[in-house]
Amino acid sequence: MKMWIKRLHLTNFRNYNAAEIDLHPKLDIFVGHNAQGKTNLLEAMYILAMSKSYRTGREEELIFHSEASALIRGRVERNADVDLTVAVSRSSPKKLLVNDKATNSSKFVGRLNVVLFTPDSLQLIKGSPGDRRRVLDVQICQTDAVYRSNLLKYQRVVRQRNQLLKNAAASRAALKQLPIWNEQLADLASRIMASRENVVKRLSSLAAEIHNRLTGERESLHIAYLPFSKAHSARSSHESSLDYHRLMLAELQNQHLLEIQRGYTLVGPHRDDLLFTIDGRDAKTYASQGQQRTAVLSYKLAEMELMRLETGEYPVVLLDDVMSELDRQRRAFLVEILNKKAQTIITTTHLGSFSDEILADAAIFGIEAGRIAERGNGDVSALRQ
Amino acid sequence: MSRYPKPMARLIEELTRLPGIGPKTAQRLSFFLIGLSKEEAHNLASAIMEAKEKITFCSQCFQLTDADPCAICADQRRDRSIICVVEEPKDVIAIERTREFNGLYHVLHGAISPLEGIGPDQLRIPELMARLGPQVQEVLLATDPNVEGEATAMYLARVIKPLGIRVTRMAHGMPVGSDLEYVDEVTLGKALEGRREL
Numbered sequence: 001m002k003m004w005i006k007r008l009h010l011t012n013f014r015n016y017n018a019a020e021i022d023l024h025p026k027l028d029i030f031v032g033h034n035a036q037g038k039t040n041l042l043e044a045m046y047i048l049a050m051s052k053s054y055r056t057g058r059e060e061e062l063i064f065h066s067e068a069s070a071l072i073r074g075r076v077e078r079n080a081d082v083d084l085t086v087a088v089s090r091s092s093p094k095k096l097l098v099n100d101k102a103t104n105s106s107k108f109v110g111r112l113n114v115v116l117f118t119p120d121s122l123q124l125i126k127g128s129p130g131d132r133r134r135v136l137d138v139q140i141c142q143t144d145a146v147y148r149s150n151l152l153k154y155q156r157v158v159r160q161r162n163q164l165l166k167n168a169a170a171s172r173a174a175l176k177q178l179p180i181w182n183e184q185l186a187d188l189a190s191r192i193m194a195s196r197e198n199v200v201k202r203l204s205s206l207a208a209e210i211h212n213r214l215t216g217e218r219e220s221l222h223i224a225y226l227p228f229s230k231a232h233s234a235r236s237s238h239e240s241s242l243d244y245h246r247l248m249l250a251e252l253q254n255q256h257l258l259e260i261q262r263g264y265t266l267v268g269p270h271r272d273d274l275l276f277t278i279d280g281r282d283a284k285t286y287a288s289q290g291q292q293r294t295a296v297l298s299y300k301l302a303e304m305e306l307m308r309l310e311t312g313e314y315p316v317v318l319l320d321d322v323m324s325e326l327d328r329q330r331r332a333f334l335v336e337i338l339n340k341k342a343q344t345i346i347t348t349t350h351l352g353s354f355s356d357e358i359l360a361d362a363a364i365f366g367i368e369a370g371r372i373a374e375r376g377n378g379d380v381s382a383l384r385q
Numbered sequence: 386m387s388r389y390p391k392p393m394a395r396l397i398e399e400l401t402r403l404p405g406i407g408p409k410t411a412q413r414l415s416f417f418l419i420g421l422s423k424e425e426a427h428n429l430a431s432a433i434m435e436a437k438e439k440i441t442f443c444s445q446c447f448q449l450t451d452a453d454p455c456a457i458c459a460d461q462r463r464d465r466s467i468i469c470v471v472e473e474p475k476d477v478i479a480i481e482r483t484r485e486f487n488g489l490y491h492v493l494h495g496a497i498s499p500l501e502g503i504g505p506d507q508l509r510i511p512e513l514m515a516r517l518g519p520q521v522q523e524v525l526l527a528t529d530p531n532v533e534g535e536a537t538a539m540y541l542a543r544v545i546k547p548l549g550i551r552v553t554r555m556a557h558g559m560p561v562g563s564d565l566e567y568v569d570e571v572t573l574g575k576a577l578e579g580r581r582e583l
Contacts, residue, residue, distance in 0.1 A: 091407045091408070091409065092407060106569065106571060107569060144570075145569065145570040145571055146570050146571055146574050149571045153531075153532050156531075156532045157532050157536075159500060160498065160499050160500055160532065160533070160536070161499075163499035163500045164499040167499060174499070174504075177497070177499070177504065177505070177536075177540065179539075179543070180497070180536045180537075180539040180540045180543065181536055183539055184532065184535055184536060184539070
């Protein structure tokens with residue numbers, strides 16, 4: 001079973017004035033030159049899943065030129081069809097609708113699940129701990145509304161607590177309020193950390209199996225959850241939420257003076273990380289570009305698998321400009337996804353590297369300056385040049 | 386570019402300052418107001434002025450009132466051993482509608498929030514502490530179930546408990562009259578955590 005996006009409808013979104021497309025349940029390919037709006041289509045689908053963009057925090061950017069508002073509508077087929085709408089306006093707060101009924105983000109997120117793969121996804125290994133946490137959080141939030149709610153609360157507590165620590169530099173009296181935030185911080189932190197540990201454990205074993213297959217059993221990949229206190233991660237792997245609570249309280253005490261000195265929160269899962277190792281060696285430092293790319297492919301496939309285990313349905317896979325040159329491993333990756341029958345949406349500048357077999361069971365759309373035209377088979381050979 | 390006559394522009398500007406009113410709504414409202422009869426317009430203006438002049442805060446519980454003390458604080462039939470602490474005046478109205486609570490209230494006028502520069506002293510907390518005489522046996526904390534409301538409840542529990550007064554917190558729970566399967570995960574999770582013995 002899978003969920004898929006049947007229809008996408010855009011009004012004044014980015015460079016699309018008005019666009020409506022019916023999608024293919026298996027494979028949809030958006031082909032066109034650079035800067036024509038291919039990625040904008042993937043962004044729109046991502047927004048339907050997460051209620052916000054991965055490209056910008058400034059939502060006015062989503063609105064076409066001088067228009068007042070942008071509208072993204074998608075019809076998603078799951079057990080029953082679900083209509084999802086996101087309306088962004090310059091003058092009023094964003095609106096989220098499920099089946100045309102207004103709702104809040106915690107009831108909106110999770111209706112459509114996606115796995116996103118862009119050229120930036122390599123940051124999962126090369127980038128900062130923040131990049132890794134973001135990818136992990138986006139995944140968990142889509143299938144676990146309780147995690148999402150705890151995470152949002154936690155981030156708010158950290159901001160409040162940071163302000164308090166900042167105020168403490170001017171007036172020590174502010175510190176008297178620290179304990180009332182610490183309790184919430186420790187409670188939310190331990191729930192988040194327990195979830196992350198559990199998810200990473202499952203992701204790691206799925207990714208290891210996939211990586212093994214993609215590399216012809218030549219490499220073994222392992223992903224470890226690193227709680228913010230590195231010392232802690234060296235201990236045995238059986239940590240329950242209760243232990244994380246204790247860890248938080250202990251670390252809050254240990255780092256108390258340092259936190260006051262720095263003026264921000266040093267303790268908690270906002271400083272967690274993931275460690276990727278290939279054959280036991282840190283992939284960030286020791287793996288080649290090619291090895292890192294394969295590890296990311298494995299991770300993304302594992303993400304997809306885990307979402308299916310969580311929800312019973314494969315998510316929609318969004319591939320932004322990563323299939324233009326299909327080397328052996330990426331071809332294997334694509335075939336693997338297509339075999340799972342997850343709906344796959346691909347942007348590319350040319351169709352050259354897609355085999356006839358793949359293109360035979362796909363919808364191909366030409367993208368030019370914010371216009372979308374579905375191509376028949378006759379056009380495809382022209383687009384391949 | 387067309388411009389409104391000055392008195393109209395001023396009206397629009399004043400309306401824009403109201404919460405939830407943007408420029409477009411303000412324009413629409415001002416056209417409506419201009420269309421009113423003189424008497425209707427006067428009624429609205431005098432209602433605003435009367436409310437502004439006559440409504441004050443109760444000197445005991447800080448609820449909005451036109452008489453001091455307010456009707457609840459003045460009512461001798463109410464249980465003076467329990468005080469329910471809320472963030473906003475509208476919360477008192479909400480709890481009163483239940484008819485389940487017969488004690489007194491205390492309105493904090495906000496919640497602790499360092500980001501907004503609000504600490505215990507910016508709220509009506511010193512006044513609450515001053516009310517906790519020997520006849521008060523329980524303080525029920527009914528601040529909002531968000532991050533700031535929880536922190537405020539935590540603060541109050543820490544300063545009130547040492548006085549030997551019972552401190553209770555409003556329960557999280559299932560909405561009454563709804564089917565279990567339609568309750569969202571977050572609410573259901575909280576209700577599970579707060580389950581009680583039968």
